[in-house]
Amino acid sequence: MSANTPETDLPPDDSSVQAESFAETALKLGGKSAEEARRTGAIDKADDQVEALFQPQYQTVNSPAHRIVWDRTPTVDLFESIGDDAPADVRKIMDDSIDVVARRRQERQLLDGDCKVSSETLAELGQAGYWGLLVDREHGGAGAPFRSFAPFLTRMAMRDPTVAGLASVHGCIGAVDPVRTFGTAEQKNRFLPSLASGERLSAFALTEPCAGSDLTALRTRAELRGDRYVVNGEKLFITNVTPGRAIGLVCLIEDKPAVLICDLPAEENEHFQLRQYGIYALKQTHNLGIVFRDFEVPAENLLTPQRGNGLTIAYHGLNLGRVALCANAAGVMRVMLANMIPWAKFRVTYGEPIAKRELVLRRMGRLAGLIVASDALVAWCSSLIDQGFRGEMECIVAKIFGSEAQKEAAIELLMKTHGGRSFVHGHMFGDNVHEYLAPCIYEGEGEMLGMAFFKSLVKQHGTTYFEPIGKALQSAGIKKPNPLNPAHMWALKGVGAPYAKWMLGQYASSNARFDLSKLPANLRNHAEFAVDELQSSPLEISGVMRRHQLKLADRQCRMAELSGRIQKLVVMLCTAIHAGQQEDELVRQAAHVVCRDLTRELSGKRPTDRYFRAVTELGQAIADGGFTSLAGVEAEEILMSYE
Secondary structure, three states, rough: OOOOOOOOOOOOOOOOOOOOHHHHHHHOOOOOOOHHHHHHHHHHHHHHHOOOOHHHHOOOOHHHHHHHHHHOOOHHHHHHOOOOOOOOHHHHHHHHHHHHHHHHHHHOOOOOOOEOOOOOHHHHHHOOHHHHOOOOHHHHOOOOOOOHHHHHHHHHHHHHHHHHHHHHHHHOOOOHHHHHHHHHHHHHHHHHHHHHOOOEEEEEEOOOOOOOHHHHOOOOOEEEEOOOEEEEEEEEEEOOOOOOOOEEEEEEEOHHHHHHHEEEEOEEEEEEEEOOOOOOOOOOOOOOEEEEEEEEEHHHEEEEOOOOHHHHHHHHHHHHHHHHHHHHHHHHHHHHHHHHHHHHHOOOOOEEHHHHHHHHHHHHHHHHHHHHHHHHHHHHHHHHHHHHOOOOOHHHHHHHHHHHHHHHHHHHHHHHHHHHHOOOOHHHHHHHHHHHHHHOOOOHHHHHHHHHHHHHHHHHHHHHHHHHHHHHHHHOOOOOOOOOOOHHHHHHHHHHHHHHHHHHHHOOOOOOOOOOOOOOOHHHHHHHHHHHHHHHHHHHHHHHHHHHHHHHOHHHHHHHHHHHHHHHHHHHHHHHHHEEEEEEOOHHHHHHHHHHHHHHHHHHOOOOHHHHHHHHHHHHHHHOOOEEEHOOOOOOHHHOOOO
C-alpha cells in the first residue's frame, strides 16, 4: 500500500479509536480539567485515525524510530534509503523546471513588480509539469515517487527556495495530497487535472487567529444549507493564497473538524476577502489571511475519509511537508556554503585570507556535515513513505533537524563569516534572514514537535503498562504509591506484574547487534554508538514515565530534553548509514564530522585536537573546491569589494 493512499478495505473502527484515548485518560487521572482532557483527547483520537489509514506493519509502533528503541531485533535495512529511480519523463520535468527558474532568474523575470514569484513564472513551470509531479498519471500528473520528489526540492532550492517551497505547499500540504488520499473518484477527476497543470494552484487553510498548535480551538464553521455549505470564519498565515486559487479548508461542520475543497473566486467580494498584514518571512509569495462571510461551497466538495475527520486529513499531509522542509533546508545550506568560499578567499586579515583561518575552515566543515545529515534524513524519510510507512516520528526528526540546522548555518556560520557585509542591502543573509529562521515554526514549532515525537515514542508503552496502573491507583484512592506499603502493593496486584516482567526482561536481555560491516570504520563506530544508546534508552524513558506518572504531560522540559537526545541518536544512525553508501570521500568525512558533533552534544565531552584537525581539513578541502555537492550553485557577487 502506498502511504499516500488509504486502505480501501478497512475493518470497522476499533476500540482504540472509539474509546477514550490514552492521553485523555491520563489527563483525567492526572487531575486535569474535563475541557483540557477533552481537547487533548480529540488530538489523540485524530492521531489514532491517521494510524488506521496504514497497514499494521507500517504504523508507528513498527516504524524504524520506534522499533530501534523498544524492539531488540530490528534490522539495519530499516535505516537504509531506496535509490532515486525516477522514470526518464519525470526527470525531464524536473530538469525543465530547474531550467525555467535558472533562466528567469538570469533574465530578472522570476519575480513581478511586487517582488513575488510572477504569474508568468508559475505558468511556465506549469507547462513544464512542475505542479503535477505528485499527481497520479491518470489525472494528468507525473506520478513521481516521493523519494525522487523530495531530493529534487533540494535541487530547486539551490536555484530558488521560494519556488521549491511552493511545490511543497501545493503538492504536500495544499489540495493535492488531501484530494489524492481522501477524495472520491469523482472529486479526483474534478480537481486533480487542474491542480496538476497549475491552472489551479493550491494552499491549505488550517491556522486561525486563535488556533495554531492547538487545533481544537478552530472557530471557522460551515453549515449545510440545501446543496451547499455556508462558511463563516477567518484563517491566518495561508501561504500561496490569492483570488482564483484552490484551498483545502479545515473548518467545523456540526462541531466536528472537516475539510472542504474551495475554489476561490477570481476577485474579492462581500463573502470572501483577503486580510493583509506585514510579514517578514515568505516575502516572495503570497501569505495572507482569509475572511469568509456566508461563503458558499458545493456540498460535493466535502472530503470524507473512511476514518476520522478533518484533523485526520490535516495530519496526513504534514509528514510530506516536513520532509520537504528538510529538503529545502539542504538546498539553502548549499547556497550558504557556496557563498562562504569566495568571500573567505577574498577577505584578508593581517595579511592572510580568512580561508586559511581555522575558525572559518571549521565553519565550512561543520556546514558540510549539516548538509550531509539533512540529505540523509530526506533520502531515508522519503523512502519510508514510498514503502508505505506512516513515518510520523521520522519526518518529525527531519523537520526539526533541517530547520534548526538552517538556523545555525545562517547565524553561526554564514553571518559570522561574512561579518558586517551580512547586513548590507543585497546580501543574501540580510535580505533573507527571516526566511532562514521561519522554518523552525513551519509545520509545527520544533520543541512542540519534539514532544509529539516523545508522545508517539511512549504511547504504546504507556497504554500497555502505565494506564492500567494509573486506573488501579485511582480506584484505590492512592495518589502517591509507596512500594513498602502492603495496601498499595495489594491494589496493584493484578496490573503491576506485567510491568515488573518487562523490567526484568530489560535487565536480562542484551542489545541487538546490527550488521554494519559494510560501513567504513569511523562511520561504523558512530552507528554502533547510536544503536547501543537507543537500545539502552527504554529503561530511562520508562523511569521518567514512572517517576512523573500521570503528571508527565506537565513535564514539558523533561520530555523535550529526552526527546531531543533520542532524535540526535536517530540522526546519527541515519547519517552514518547514508554516508556509508556514498562514494564521495568528502561526503563521508562530513558525516564523520557531524556524527562526532552529535556524540559530543550527547556526552558533554570537549572536542579533541584530533577532531579540530578533521573538521578543518574537511573545511580546507571544501575551500579548494572538492565538495561536489555544491555543483550547480553559483555564488553571488561580493558586495562592497575593495582594491
